[in-house]
Amino acid sequence: MPDPSDPRASEPNDPEELRFQYTPSDEPTPEQEIDNPHAKDTTRVPAVIDALRTEFGDDIHDVERYANEDTVYVAKQRIQDICRFLKEDEEFDYFVDLGGIDNFTDEDRYEVFYNIVSTERQKRIRLKVRVDEADMRVPSVTDIYRAANWNEREAYDMFGFEFVDHPDPRRMYMPEDFEYHPLRKEFPQLGVPGSLPLPPQTPDGDLTMDPFAAAHGSQPRKSYEEPPVDADSDE
Amino acid sequence: MAQAPDFPGLDFGDRFRFWPKHNEKIYERLEGKHAWLEEKQAARGDGDLPVTEKVEKDPLENEMILNIGPQHPATHGVLRCVVKLDGETVEKSVLDIGYLHRGIEKLAEHKTYQEFMPYTDRMDYLAPYSNNVAWCLAVEKLAGIEVPDRAQWIRMIMSELARISSHCLWLGVGMMDAGAVSGFIWTFQQREEIYAIMDEVAGARFTVSHSRIGGVANDFSPRAIEMIEDFTDSFLDEVDGWETLLNRNRIWVERNRDVGRITKEEALELGVTGPNLRGSGVPYDVRRFEPYLKYDEVDFTIPVREEGDCLARYFLRLDEMKQSVRIIKQCLDRMTEGPIRSDDAKEAYPSKEEVYYSMEGMIHDFMYTDVGTVPPKGAHSYHAVEGPKGELGFYLTSDGTGRPWRVRINAPSFTNLQAMEYIMEGSLVADTVVIIGSLDPVMGEADK
Numbered sequence: 001m002p003d004p005s006d007p008r009a010s011e012p013n014d015p016e017e018l019r020f021q022y023t024p025s026d027e028p029t030p031e032q033e034i035d036n037p038h039a040k041d042t043t044r045v046p047a048v049i050d051a052l053r054t055e056f057g058d059d060i061h062d063v064e065r066y067a068n069e070d071t072v073y074v075a076k077q078r079i080q081d082i083c084r085f086l087k088e089d090e091e092f093d094y095f096v097d098l099g100g101i102d103n104f105t106d107e108d109r110y111e112v113f114y115n116i117v118s119t120e121r122q123k124r125i126r127l128k129v130r131v132d133e134a135d136m137r138v139p140s141v142t143d144i145y146r147a148a149n150w151n152e153r154e155a156y157d158m159f160g161f162e163f164v165d166h167p168d169p170r171r172m173y174m175p176e177d178f179e180y181h182p183l184r185k186e187f188p189q190l191g192v193p194g195s196l197p198l199p200p201q202t203p204d205g206d207l208t209m210d211p212f213a214a215a216h217g218s219q220p221r222k223s224y225e226e227p228p229v230d231a232d233s234d235e
Numbered sequence: 236m237a238q239a240p241d242f243p244g245l246d247f248g249d250r251f252r253f254w255p256k257h258n259e260k261i262y263e264r265l266e267g268k269h270a271w272l273e274e275k276q277a278a279r280g281d282g283d284l285p286v287t288e289k290v291e292k293d294p295l296e297n298e299m300i301l302n303i304g305p306q307h308p309a310t311h312g313v314l315r316c317v318v319k320l321d322g323e324t325v326e327k328s329v330l331d332i333g334y335l336h337r338g339i340e341k342l343a344e345h346k347t348y349q350e351f352m353p354y355t356d357r358m359d360y361l362a363p364y365s366n367n368v369a370w371c372l373a374v375e376k377l378a379g380i381e382v383p384d385r386a387q388w389i390r391m392i393m394s395e396l397a398r399i400s401s402h403c404l405w406l407g408v409g410m411m412d413a414g415a416v417s418g419f420i421w422t423f424q425q426r427e428e429i430y431a432i433m434d435e436v437a438g439a440r441f442t443v444s445h446s447r448i449g450g451v452a453n454d455f456s457p458r459a460i461e462m463i464e465d466f467t468d469s470f471l472d473e474v475d476g477w478e479t480l481l482n483r484n485r486i487w488v489e490r491n492r493d494v495g496r497i498t499k500e501e502a503l504e505l506g507v508t509g510p511n512l513r514g515s516g517v518p519y520d521v522r523r524f525e526p527y528l529k530y531d532e533v534d535f536t537i538p539v540r541e542e543g544d545c546l547a548r549y550f551l552r553l554d555e556m557k558q559s560v561r562i563i564k565q566c567l568d569r570m571t572e573g574p575i576r577s578d579d580a581k582e583a584y585p586s587k588e589e590v591y592y593s594m595e596g597m598i599h600d601f602m603y604t605d606v607g608t609v610p611p612k613g614a615h616s617y618h619a620v621e622g623p624k625g626e627l628g629f630y631l632t633s634d635g636t637g638r639p640w641r642v643r644i645n646a647p648s649f650t651n652l653q654a655m656e657y658i659m660e661g662s663l664v665a666d667t668v669v670i671i672g673s674l675d676p677v678m679g680e681a682d683k
Contacts, residue, residue: 025609025610025611025612025635025636026611026612026635027611027612027613027614027635028611028612028613028614029611032379032611032614035379036376036379036616037375037376037379037380037381037382038372038375038376038527038618039376040525041525042524042525043525043617066614066615066616067376067377067379067614067616069616069617071615093503094503094506094517094519095506096506096508096626096628096645096650097617097628097630097643097645099630099643101632101640101641101643102641113630113643115617115628115630115645117519117524119503119517119518119519122524124525124617126617145504145506146504146505146506147504147505147506147650147653147654149653150649150650150652150653154649158340168264168268170260170261170264171257171333172332172333173332173333173336173682173683174333174336175254175256175257175333176254176256176257176259176260177254177255177256177257182338182341183338183340183341187341189341189342189344189345197253197254198253199253200253207253
C-alpha cells in the first residue's frame with residue numbers, strides 16, 4: 001500500500017499502469033445478429049445446419065450468428081466426416097479459406113475455421129473447431145478438399161497446429177530453420193533476435209544473425225573480423 | 236551441415252549454409268511427391284501410385300533439378316519454383332514462397348483499423364484501390380457502418396480502374412513472357428493514364444490509400460471526372476488494337492493454346508479463384524455471388540470461358556476490361572451528389588473543415604486516430620470482394636477494442652499459386668513462364 005503522504009510513492013512502477021485503460025465495447029446486440037448494412041444472403045444457411053444436426057447430432061456443438069453469417073462449431077474429431085458430408089451430400093464443392101485464431105484463453109485456446117462455398121446453391125458456410133493447447137492435433141481435410149493443402153501448412157506455420165495425415169507438413173512462409181509460430185499471441189511483434197539467420201554479407205563471411213538486433217537491445221554479431229584490440233591500451 | 240538429397244545429377248556438397256534445413260526439406264518433398272498426373276490416374280483406377288524410390292540409373296542424363304527464381308524476372312516477383320525435369324518436360328514441381336513475407340496479419344493486430352489501410356496497398360500492389368475497398372468493406376461489415384451512396388459509386392469506379400490497371404500489367408508482361416516486348420510499352424501507356432487519374436483523385440499515383448472506413452478521403456474534382464471520361468472513351472480503341480495484334484497472331488495463339496489447361500472439376504478441386512476459375516467454366520464472381528457496393532444495380536456480364544487454358548484466360552481478361560469500362564460509364568451516369576463519408580464521429584474521420592474550425596471536430600479527429608472504430612466485443616465476420624486476381628476476403632475478429640484481435644487475409648494469389656504447383660506438372664519448361672504469367676500471381680499478396 002503506498003503512503004499517501006509521500007508523493008513519489010504514487011508513481012507507478014509498472015509501465016502497464018500508465019496505459020490508458022480502455023473499456024471494451026459491449027457484445028453484439030440480438031439485432032446485430034441479422035441486421036447489417038453489408039449483410040449477404042449467401043451466408044445464412046439454416047437448411048445446411050439442420051442437415052448437419054440430423055446427421056451428426058451432438059458433434060455439432062453450437063451455432064453463432066453475427067451480421068447474418070452463420071458459424072457452426074463442430075467437434076474436432078469429426079471434421080473430416082463433416083467436410084465429406086458437406087461436399088458429397090450438400091454440394092459444398094469449393095473450398096475458399098482455412099485459418100487459425102489464437103484466443104489466448106486457458107481452455108480451448110485455438111480455433112481453426114473453414115470457409116466453404118457451394119457454387120451450385122450459392123451458399124457460404126463457416127465451420128469452426130476448437131483446439132486445446134495441450135492437444136494441437138487437427139485432422140487434415142486435404143483428402144476431401146485438395147485446396148486446403150497450403151492453408152493448413154500456413155496455419156501450422158503461424159500457430160503450430162499439427163494437421164494429422166497432411167501430405168506435405170512443411171512450413172509455408174517461414175524457413176524450416178525457424179523455431180517459433182509467429183501469429184501466437186505470445187510471439188513479440190518485433191520478432192525474436194537471432195532466430196532467423198540471413199545470408200552472409202561477404203562471399204566467405206558468416207551468416208548475418210539479425211540486422212535489427214539493436215531494436216531488441218542486443219549487439220549483432222559481426223560478419224567480418226575486426227583487428228584485435230591492443231590489450232595494453234586503456235580503451 | 237545439412238545432408239543434401241542425392242539423386243542423379245545432383246551434388247550440392249555443402250552449398251546450403253543458408254537455411255540448410257529449409258532447402259533440404261524442399262528437395263525431400265520434390266523426391267517424395269507424386270505428380271498430379273499419377274494421382275489422377277490412380278484415382279481413376281488405372282494402376283496404383285508408384286512407390287517413390289530413388290532412380291539409380293539415368294543413362295541418358297535426362298533428369299535434372301532446376302531452381303527457377305526467386306530472383307528471376309519471369310516469376311513476377313520472388314517466387315521460387317523447384318522443378319524436376321525429364322528432358323524438357325516438368326515432371327514434378329514444388330513452389331517455395333515466403334520471400335516477401337512481412338507478417339501483415341500480425342502487424343494488423345497492433346494497429347487501429349484505419350491505420351492498417353496503407354498496408355493493404357502493399358498486398359496486391361498492382362491494384363491497391365481494390366485492396367483498400369476490400370479492407371474498408373470488411374471493417375464496415377464488422378462494425379455495422381453504413382456508407383453514403385456517393386462514396387460507394389466512387390469506390391466502384393476506382394476499383395474497376397484498378398482492375399483495368401492490373402489486367403493491363405498482366406497483358407503487358409504476358410506478351411513479354413511470350414516474346415513480344417513492345418506490347419509492354421503499349422499497355423503501360425494505359426496504366427500511366429490510370430496512374431494520372433489516381434494522382435488527381437487521391438494525390439498518390441501508386442499506393443493510393445484513398446478509401447476510408449465509412450467512406451472515401453475526398454470527392455472527385457471536376458478534372459478527375461473529365462479524366463475518367465476521357466479514359467473510358469479512348470480505352471476500348473486501345474483494347475481493339477491489342478486484339479488486332481494478338482487474337483489471330485500465330486505465335487501468341489500457339490504459345491497459349493492448350494497450355495496450362497485446367498478443367499472445371501480440377502479448378503474447383505484446386506480452389507483457383509478469379510479469372511482463372513472463370514476461364515475454366517465456373518461462373519463464380521463475388522460481384523454476382525455476394526453483391527457489394529452497387530454491383531447489383533449496374534448492368535454488366537461476367538465473362539466465362541470453357542477451355543481453361545492460357546488462351547481462354549487471355550480472352551477472358553480482355554472481356555473483363557471491357558466490362559469494367561461499361562461499369563465505370565454507368566457509375567458516372569448514375570452517381571448522385573451527397574456526402575462522401577459517414578457523419579458519425581465513431582464511424583469515420585470528420586472532414587478537414589470540421590477539424591480545423593471546430594473544437595468537436597478536432598476532438599473527434601484525435602479520438603478517431605487514437606481509438607477509431609470499435610466493433611462489438613467478440614464479433615467476427617468475413618467480407619470478400621472480387622479483386623483483379625480473384626476473391627480477396629478479410630475475416631476479422633474483434634475483441635471490443637479499436638484494434639482487431641485477429642485479421643485473416645484470404646489472398647487470391649496465394650490460392651492460385653497453390654494450384655499452379657499442379658498445373659505446371661507435365662508442361663514444358665518454356666511454358667512454365669507463360670503459365671506463371673497467365674495465372675497472374677502477385678507475391679506481395681501471396682506472401683502477406
